[in-house]
Amino acid sequence: MIPGVSIYEILTVTTLLFFIGIYGFVTRKNLISILLSVELMLNAVAVNFVVINKYLYPDMLQGVYFSVFIIAVAAAETALAISIIINLYRLATSVEVKATETMKY
């Protein structure tokens, strides 16, 4: 645990990060920006796992494992999403959300 910093302050920061991510997810109209917001939310959740592990159950490592798995899934998800976006750009020459209505052929 960090000396002098309570668990409440850390959870406050991660909550703020998560809801900033939600705000970006809803207001952005560009697929890459939406993906950026998803990364923000995933990171906030991973930090939450680690913090609760370290502060409440310091002898266990379950939160660390979950964070590692979250990071791995996020990497796979980003690679796939960016390949889909590049393919979509070839089809529609745009990466706006409203251009994706022609994705299904």
Next chain:
Amino acid sequence: MEQIIFYILAFIMVFFAIASVSSRKILRAVVYLLFVLIGIAGFYFLIDYNYLAAIQLTVYAGGIIVLFIFSVLLIHHIDAEIEVATLARRILVGLASLIGAGLTLSVIWAHPFVVAENSTKPTEVREIGLGMLSYGEGGYILPFEVISILLLAAMIGAIIVAKGTRLTLKD
């Protein structure tokens, strides 16, 4: 000392997160996200999980951000301004997010967490690796193997999808 570093990191993270979701230039938004991710890595260092901080720096700052910048440069002009939602919609969503954050924070601050004392034992990487590969009780060998299959499938799938129609025309 750690307290001051934590507050600086928290300020940097929240500030650049807001900048990242509100910047109109996409490349700048990606770089702001990079600052947030580095802040989170510093936070892992602070909380004494060096292994996670190394993973965060290599996978996120080294891999995912480069992938983002690569695709942005492939798709957009560098100084192209992206379309944003209308002002009314932004205000509405901002209010909804604020209400949600307030609700969550009120629940968090009202909950009595039982914080364990004397938790300054450093975590060794060896311990993490042994736990991840043990198939006894509380071992994580199955998710570990499943995640390796998932990464392989994602890699092959990304190649197939990004190659597009050229792959099918040849057949």
